[in-house]
Amino acid sequence: MIVVDTNTLAYHWFISPHIQAVKELLYFDGDWAAPALWRSEFRNVLASQIHFNKLTLTDAMTIWDETEKLMIRNEQSVSASSILSLAASSKCTAYDCEYVALADQLNVPLVTYDKQLLKNFSTIALTAEQYLSQFTK
DSSP states (O other), X not given: OEEEOHXXXXXXXXXXXXXXXXXXXXXXXOOEEEXXXXXXXXXXXXXXXXXXXXXXXXXXXXXXXXXXXXXXXXXXXXXXXXXXXXXXXXXXXXHHHHHHHHHHHHTOOEEOOOHHHHHHTTXXXXXHHHHHHXXXX
């Protein structure tokens, strides 16, 4: 199991320099977890793609349904005290710290491309490429 943030979820669906690594990550370890916050954040990503005419509403709904199937069994709650402690010590947003707190709670890595999280939580936050490289040495 790994925790993934919304960036990683989005890179699974949308063209980016990281799409291949994220697809490999899903194949290698498809047991993805996230705080329930992922839902609002990912819906916002989909809405943005619709607004910029990069996605139709029908396609957005299809992507939503598939992503929800992937994530629904591993949505987790995280304590406010953990989130706020991490936010206070790092100056990262509480939103981002929800993912870190969950990874810490589950004692698993957080796969993200958020530069602030990678910098402030380098012992737990990794890119998909970094995570996968641990198993290909």
